Amino acid sequence: MDLLEKHRGIAERHARMLAMGVNAVGVTNEQMISPTRAIIDGRETILAGTNNYMGITFDADCIAAGKQALEDFGTGTTGSRIANGSFALHTQLEREFAQFLNRKHCIVFTTGYQANLGMMSGLAGPRDTIYLDADSHSSIYDGCTLSGAKLVRFRHNDAADLDKRLTRGEGEEGGKLVVLEGIYSMLGDRAPLSDFIEVKKKHGFQLLVDEAHSFGVLGDHGRGLADEAGLEDDIDFVVGTFSKSVGAIGGFGAGNHPLFEYLRYAMRPYMFTASSSPASVATSLAAIRKLAAEPQRRQRLRENSARLFDGFRALGLDMGCGQVSPVIAVKCPDEPSTIAMWNALLKSGVYVNIALPPGTPNKLCLLRCSVSAAHSDADIDRIIELFGSVVAQGHGKQAVNA
Amino acid sequence: MTDTVAQICTLLAPFNSNGTVLSASTDISSDLNIDSVTVMDFVMEVEDHFDIEIPLNILSETRTVADLARVVEARRKKE
Numbered sequence: 402m403d404l405l406e407k408h409r410g411i412a413e414r415h416a417r418m419l420a421m422g423v424n425a426v427g428v429t430n431e432q433m434i435s436p437t438r439a440i441i442d443g444r445e446t447i448l449a450g451t452n453n454y455m456g457i458t459f460d461a462d463c464i465a466a467g468k469q470a471l472e473d474f475g476t477g478t479t480g481s482r483i484a485n486g487s488f489a490l491h492t493q494l495e496r497e498f499a500q501f502l503n504r505k506h507c508i509v510f511t512t513g514y515q516a517n518l519g520m521m522s523g524l525a526g527p528r529d530t531i532y533l534d535a536d537s538h539s540s541i542y543d544g545c546t547l548s549g550a551k552l553v554r555f556r557h558n559d560a561a562d563l564d565k566r567l568t569r570g571e572g573e574e575g576g577k578l579v580v581l582e583g584i585y586s587m588l589g590d591r592a593p594l595s596d597f598i599e600v601k602k603k604h605g606f607q608l609l610v611d612e613a614h615s616f617g618v619l620g621d622h623g624r625g626l627a628d629e630a631g632l633e634d635d636i637d638f639v640v641g642t643f644s645k646s647v648g649a650i651g652g653f654g655a656g657n658h659p660l661f662e663y664l665r666y667a668m669r670p671y672m673f674t675a676s677s678s679p680a681s682v683a684t685s686l687a688a689i690r691k692l693a694a695e696p697q698r699r700q701r702l703r704e705n706s707a708r709l710f711d712g713f714r715a716l717g718l719d720m721g722c723g724q725v726s727p728v729i730a731v732k733c734p735d736e737p738s739t740i741a742m743w744n745a746l747l748k749s750g751v752y753v754n755i756a757l758p759p760g761t762p763n764k765l766c767l768l769r770c771s772v773s774a775a776h777s778d779a780d781i782d783r784i785i786e787l788f789g790s791v792v793a794q795g796h797g798k799q800a801v802n803a
Numbered sequence: 804m805t806d807t808v809a810q811i812c813t814l815l816a817p818f819n820s821n822g823t824v825l826s827a828s829t830d831i832s833s834d835l836n837i838d839s840v841t842v843m844d845f846v847m848e849v850e851d852h853f854d855i856e857i858p859l860n861i862l863s864e865t866r867t868v869a870d871l872a873r874v875v876e877a878r879r880k881k882e
Contacts, residue, residue, distance in 0.1 A: 551858045552858050566850075758840065
């Protein structure tokens, strides 16, 4: 039997989309003008689906730091830190990230995906159990699979459901790891941390929070949901990415555990891949300094998010989350109408994400916006105006009324 | 049809959007044309109905309703 035959269904689904004259998974940014502008299909387009929360990708100091690192350290590391050794920049980045996070230890990874693969598989092994939120990102699911641990899925954001499942597993040997996310990437909702910490006090597990979408965004220090909630002491491990608020590529895991550093010699996604490129590490370092020095970026993001949220609410759109968040998803009725509306938005000059099952919870079809601190009021208003004409007056409104 | 198979078929009915006739030999994912996330959602309902734990790890070897019934029965005995 042909190996690729099993993907026939994917090909047919893709063909159905192309038949509508749309390729929502094949967008090319022909030119990047700014953190919030690109040329797509020859048109200047507002970017509202790139997770560029801090709008830092064109920051002059970050660019200068990246250029300097290229000059000083070259284009690549040509291997793993275990095999080739680290560059001074890697250890400096880990030191400064640990400081920013107020954690004793920080390990950086080449991508955010690998950070979750590494942390899940380094922390849990075949004798342990990982309890993961049903809406967890694929990198968490994949990291869990790599770990070989027993995997138990609990209902999204439901601490009582976790409690029930932990009770079912009582008396079993091995460690227990619970995995939550600060902001869930599809709907923009947050984990009810204090509820989960009550369950932690009752059952005693180790707790990891993935702050991929909340790092830089939430909390007085920009450290994420646990920072905002004042509950960092109850979180054992933090994971995050450099590809969103930090505007580079890479990821991190951090914690205070005395054995944390030894994870370096136990995490295959850290050991058996090339370390981050010098330019990416240097821009991450420059960006973290900016995030620490410029809290107004977070403030601006909050204002922009509230402006978009209020505008969508006034249009009567059915949003994924009732709380203001830099991730604002609009629920749509079905796949064909979502594709059509996404395409109409793009042709009118706004790029958002299209999110379809199984990448979404509860089989939702979503038009997902991510807000940036670099969006102007006029950008936000234009996005609202276009959602008004394309979504509210189109099929999206029917979903609300249904 | 055993009692466990019958109960699983009842739990599976809300996920059966293409009108497949449900039986012990029904392949949950391919016959009902449901994706991996939906299969996990369904298994969560089975866990709660029988008050047992069905780790995700065993789902790759659990294709049919009969496979799942065997898992359920083994896990109920353990409790």
